[in-house]
Amino acid sequence: MSVKIRRANQGDIEAIISVGRQTWPRTYEFAGAEYVSKGLATWWSAEAIQRTLETTTVLVADGEKAIVGTGNIDLRPEVPVIWKLYVVPEMQGAGIGSALIDELVDVAAGRPVRLEYTDGNAHAAGFYAAHGFVEVRREANDQPGWPDAVWLERAPLKR
Numbered sequence: 001m002s003v004k005i006r007r008a009n010q011g012d013i014e015a016i017i018s019v020g021r022q023t024w025p026r027t028y029e030f031a032g033a034e035y036v037s038k039g040l041a042t043w044w045s046a047e048a049i050q051r052t053l054e055t056t057t058v059l060v061a062d063g064e065k066a067i068v069g070t071g072n073i074d075l076r077p078e079v080p081v082i083w084k085l086y087v088v089p090e091m092q093g094a095g096i097g098s099a100l101i102d103e104l105v106d107v108a109a110g111r112p113v114r115l116e117y118t119d120g121n122a123h124a125a126g127f128y129a130a131h132g133f134v135e136v137r138r139e140a141n142d143q144p145g146w147p148d149a150v151w152l153e154r155a156p157l158k159r
Helices: 010-027 033-043 046-055 096-107 122-130
Strands: 004-007 057-062 067-074 081-087 113-118 134-139 149-154
Touching (some): 010 033, 010 057, 057 096, 067 096
Antiparallel strands (some): 057 067, 113 149
């Protein structure tokens, strides 16, 4: 399958929501159904995606027939933050996540980049480490029993 990484637009909102619905239950199964439900309602609603399109740079991995991945980066902080990076389960391992993260880091134009993942997501931990991200801090979740956030940072590549 040929996949093109491109900037998301208004017409991609439903497809981006679909990526979330396909990825979140499997990705965060370890954190529990309530965690997954709350995350989908908070971060993957049409309103949330619209807000993301307005305030961050959102990229999609556009397959031949569907959007198969998405990621976004917020350039407003001193250190840009990648808030989302997801690839539908059946396409994981095909290099799409790597292509998305490379493009997101490029958008930061030589600045360091931060992101966070949910503690217990070993797949994410390994993926981000392989892409040069190192842990800088952990934050306890406000919801008792829910996993912590692990913050990572990647220094700009020297060219």
